[in-house]
């Protein structure tokens with residue numbers, strides 16, 4: 001009886017999300033294990049089968065690091081952004097636009113969907129400008145790191161209309177044809193906003209947002225964006241979670257209905273989050289009120 005209830009609930013969610021756009025950011029830490037990677041991709045293919053419109057934006061920080069080490073270069077970060085010199089931007093482009101992007105495309109295609117891999121440079125989809133880092137009031141130049149100026153959604157919409165899953169590497173360009181390395185969390189948020197997506201899903205290697213990261217019982221299941229801001233001010237949300245909540249809040253302000261932060265290493269986390277009543281990660285909403 002319980003099984004029938006769960007199934008009927010899942011079906012009602014499937015009907016509710018039919019035809020809706022879901023932007024999924026698949027982070028490099030979440031995709032490290034090959035076996036789980038296959039399962040995540042199968043779940044994304046399943047979303048497509050049940051009539052949703054998935055758009056994948058991927059990271060690949062660990063894969064870039066691995067390649068840098070192979071080439072005797074040491075990865076360096078400032079405020080969570082990779083210091084990206086001339087040589088590094090070429091490596092970033094090869095690893096993200098080549099290796100990682102095409103691996104995801106192959107896996108999706110192997111699972112019966114049609115996926116096309118592009119970077120933000122294709123069709124000038126992501127126009128970017130140089131991003132400076134502010135440390136103690138000082139403006140620091142960290143090379144070819146960008147921030148999104150404008151997203152042109154035409155190419156994504158054309159792919160979606162043709163029944164294809166767009167797989168996007170977080171690279172941008174400017175009017176002079178420079179290449180910029182952009183944090184994938186921000187790219188996913190901006191693309192979700194520009195598409196007015198129903199959902200933005202950020203997949204990482206932690207279950208969601210914790211009130212106390214050392215106490216697994218403090219996972220937040222639902223939260224409003226105002227409280228997320230407070231938790232960041234209080235230092236409870238820090239490090240790599242900051243770009244995620246910043247891009248979440250910006251997406252919600254721009255009309256995205258809900259954001260989900262999930263552990264991509266947990267089996268069927270996307271399906272569990274979207275198609276069960278309680279979910280398993282953290283859901284952020286624009287207008288959450290605690291009753």
Ligand SMILES: Nc1ncnc2c1ncn2[C@@H]1O[C@H](COP(=O)(O)OP(=O)(O)O)[C@@H](O)[C@H]1O
Pocket residue numbers: 027028029030059061203204205206208209210211212213236237238239240241242
């Ligand atoms: N309140 C919090 N709840 C959960 N994780 C947090 C929190 N504050 C900081 N973090 C950190 O954010 C990390 C996720 O960001 P990051 O490692 O950059 O993810 P990814 O590489 O998958 O994009 C977690 O592993 C954790 O160390």
Ligand SMILES: CC(=O)N[C@@H](CCC(=O)OP(=O)(O)O)C(=O)O
Pocket residue numbers: 026027028029058059060061062064080081082092145146170181182183184185
């Ligand atoms: C500017 C900057 O830091 N860009 C990131 C882009 C990849 C990314 O965001 O990957 P994850 O989601 O796996 O961390 C980088 O070079 O690592």
